[in-house]
Amino acid sequence: MASKTDYQPVKRWGHSTVKVGDYLYMWSGALSGVQDSQKEKAQMDVYHLPMGTWDQKPTTGTPPPKTSGYSSAAVGNNIYYFGGLGHGYHNSMHCFNVNTFKWMELSPSSSDRSPLRKLYGCMISIHFDGEDYLAIIGGIGSSSTPEQHNAQYKDTGRCNEIHYYKISLGQ
Numbered sequence: 001m002a003s004k005t006d007y008q009p010v011k012r013w014g015h016s017t018v019k020v021g022d023y024l025y026m027w028s029g030a031l032s033g034v035q036d037s038q039k040e041k042a043q044m045d046v047y048h049l050p051m052g053t054w055d056q057k058p059t060t061g062t063p064p065p066k067t068s069g070y071s072s073a074a075v076g077n078n079i080y081y082f083g084g085l086g087h088g089y090h091n092s093m094h095c096f097n098v099n100t101f102k103w104m105e106l107s108p109s110s111s112d113r114s115p116l117r118k119l120y121g122c123m124i125s126i127h128f129d130g131e132d133y134l135a136i137i138g139g140i141g142s143s144s145t146p147e148q149h150n151a152q153y154k155d156t157g158r159c160n161e162i163h164y165y166k167i168s169l170g171q
Contacts, residue, residue: 007054009045014068014119018079020098022049025079027096028086030068044101061103064094069119071139075132075167080106082123082136089117089141093165106170114148115163116141126164134165 015029024047042059064070067084074080079096083089091114093107109117118141126133140157147153151161165171 007056009054009056012068014085016070016072016081017047018072018074019049020074020077020079023047023098024049025096025098027072027081028064028066028068028070028084042103044096057101059096059101059103062094062105063096063103064092064105065090065109067119069140071121071123071136073123073125073134075125075134080123080125080134080165080167082134083115083118083121083139083141085119089119091115091117091141114146115139115161116159118142118157118159132167134167136163136165137161 009026012029015026017024017026026045026047042063043056044059046055046057048055064081064084065086067086067090070084071082072079077098079098081094081096083091090109092105092109095104095106111117115136116139118139121139122137124135126135138160141159142157148161151159153159
C-alpha cells in the first residue's frame, strides 16, 4: 500500500464520492483502468478532509461489480451502492461499512425484479417514521422488468421510476 503522502487515486469518471464523517470514499468508475485495477483486489480510495491526504485501503466481503454510473448514498456509517454499467446494466444493491471496510451484497442483479437495471440514477437517503430508506430515482437502462405505474420510459432508455428500499427489511 502506498503511503498517505505518496498515493494519488487513478483518474476516473462515472464514479461517486460519498462523505462520511471527515472522510470521502471513492469506489470504481471508468477510465485509466480503474475497473481492471480493482478487479482482483477490492480497494477503496479514501480522502481525509482535515489532513488533505489520499489513501487506498483494502476491503473485505462481497463488493459490487466494477461499474461506472452507479448510485450511492450514506446512512450512518454505511454507504449503499446501486446499479451501474460494467459488462451490462446492473440493479444490485451493496453496502459498505466505513468502520470495518467490509462489503455486503444486499440484493444481486436480476432481470426479473424492479427496479430497472440501470445507470445514472439518483439515490438519496430518507428518514421518516423512525425508519431509514433509500430512494432510487430515474436513470438510463435496459431490462425486462415490468414498467412502474405512472413512470415514464423513453426509447433512449431513460426513465423516471422511483423505488424505495427499506434498510431494516432489506427490501
